Amino acid sequence: MRRAGKWEYDAVVVGAGLTGATIAQRLTEQGKRCLVLEKRPHIAGNVYDVEIDGIRVHRYGAHIFHTSDRRVWEFVSRFTGFNHYIHAPMANFHGRICNLPFNMNTFSRLWGVVSPEEAEEKIREQRVVYDHEPRNLEEQALSLAGRDIYETLIRGYTEKQWGRPCTQLPAFLIRRLPFRFTYDNRYFSEPYQGIPAEGYTKMVERMLEGTELRLNTDYLSRRSDFDSLAERIVFTGPIDAFFACSEGRLQYRTLRFEDERLDMPNWQGTAVMNYTDADTPYTRIIEHKHFCFGQQPNTVITKEYPMEWTPEAEPYYPINDERNSAILERYRERAGRQTKVSFCGRLGEYRYYNMDQAIGAALALADRLLKE
Ligand code: FAD
Ligand code: UDP
Numbered sequence: 001m002r003r004a005g006k007w008e009y010d011a012v013v014v015g016a017g018l019t020g021a022t023i024a025q026r027l028t029e030q031g032k033r034c035l036v037l038e039k040r041p042h043i044a045g046n047v048y049d050v051e052i053d054g055i056r057v058h059r060y061g062a063h064i065f066h067t068s069d070r071r072v073w074e075f076v077s078r079f080t081g082f083n084h085y086i087h088a089p090m091a092n093f094h095g096r097i098c099n100l101p102f103n104m105n106t107f108s109r110l111w112g113v114v115s116p117e118e119a120e121e122k123i124r125e126q127r128v129v130y131d132h133e134p135r136n137l138e139e140q141a142l143s144l145a146g147r148d149i150y151e152t153l154i155r156g157y158t159e160k161q162w163g164r165p166c167t168q169l170p171a172f173l174i175r176r177l178p179f180r181f182t183y184d185n186r187y188f189s190e191p192y193q194g195i196p197a198e199g200y201t202k203m204v205e206r207m208l209e210g211t212e213l214r215l216n217t218d219y220l221s222r223r224s225d226f227d228s229l230a231e232r233i234v235f236t237g238p239i240d241a242f243f244a245c246s247e248g249r250l251q252y253r254t255l256r257f258e259d260e261r262l263d264m265p266n267w268q269g270t271a272v273m274n275y276t277d278a279d280t281p282y283t284r285i286i287e288h289k290h291f292c293f294g295q296q297p298n299t300v301i302t303k304e305y306p307m308e309w310t311p312e313a314e315p316y317y318p319i320n321d322e323r324n325s326a327i328l329e330r331y332r333e334r335a336g337r338q339t340k341v342s343f344c345g346r347l348g349e350y351r352y353y354n355m356d357q358a359i360g361a362a363l364a365l366a367d368r369l370l371k372e
Helices: 018-029 070-077 104-111 116-126 137-145 147-162 200-207 219-227 322-337 355-371
Strands: 009-014 034-037 049-052 055-058 065-067 090-093 096-099 192-194 212-214 230-235 252-262 272-275 284-287 299-308 341-343
Touching: 009 018, 009 219, 018 034, 018 200, 018 355, 034 219, 049 200, 055 299, 065 070, 065 355, 070 355, 090 147, 096 104, 096 147, 104 116, 104 147, 116 147, 137 147, 147 299, 219 230, 230 355
Parallel strands: 009 034, 009 230, 034 212, 090 272, 230 341
Antiparallel strands: 049 055, 065 192, 090 096, 252 299, 272 284, 284 299
């Protein structure tokens, strides 16, 4: 990356989420002048958290940090400590409770089996064998876990979450979840896990120390002004919006969050309860205090209602189905031809990144920019 010269900044970074904050931190630390623009009134993007009644509430859905990437863990650990929260959510199917992810506790609850051998036998009976690689989420789930698990724990949740039949969804979505024949309820298998001790917003605030930041500022509404400030733009907003949706609109899933403050110390006994039946309109209920082992006399819960995205809503989940993948290819090709702009992040790359993957990709991009 060249010295500023005629430019006021070395880089304008669009978005103050984890991706933008990581890039800005790395460049600033190496003596580059960065300007971060964020259209929302706060930093931290979707990992933003706020205090309500002394309880830290994950404003845009539950966020549990987990990684096996040593570099990412060491990087975030410079800005925060982590507590020892280990994610082990529960599933509620019409009032019937099961452990997630799919493990011996789940199988035992569903079928009364005790040993891994009995569970494997049960799944062998139910598993569907295809003469091809699973072509969609339904085939993937049926070949991995069989009919009972698919019908009780997967189909209803997934179709609510994505608003599409499982036969039209990519198989990789379900491969995110562990499937094990041990009595191990940990949702994530990675060695480094936890919740930032003082929250994600504090962590991102520390990452952005020393970097100039403008909140409530939409890069796309004054693009040429901002382009004239720096030779390099890093864009972490939606890639289709950058190109004015000229190759077609990418689809996203969005969420509506409904909070309730309850006058009791413990409402559901776990941080996350997934509602896996098709009739309950929300996918999960978060009870935030359990992420931090809170002892407050009151509690805050949030119901998550998935919805189809509209331009007024926040785009949360990219939908990596065939239609969107074809459109994305065209944007990727155009992005590759840009010399001034780099695209990064869950929205900038339209990839279903976890936090650690977003940070890992941002660190790699910052390395490349610093070598330019
Ligand atoms: P964002 O956080 O989306 O940040 C992009 C920022 O750019 C936003 O703040 C946006 O306002 C801003 N922006 C966009 N356009 C413009 C513009 N034109 N001008 C200025 N600013 C702009 N990951 C995990 O590892 N563990 C979890 O438990 C987990 N749970 C999740 C739960 C939910 C409900 C969701 C939606 C995601 C979850 N994730 C989780 C994924 C995690 O949120 C992302 O990996 C991470 O937040 C991506 O960061 P980002 O900076 O790329 O994107
Ligand atoms: N899933 C499911 N039942 C559950 C939880 C998850 O079928 O109780 C499926 C669903 O298709 C979901 C995918 O597994 O989209 C990935 O789940 P994850 O918890 O990783 O989703 P996220 O936390 O990203 O919303």
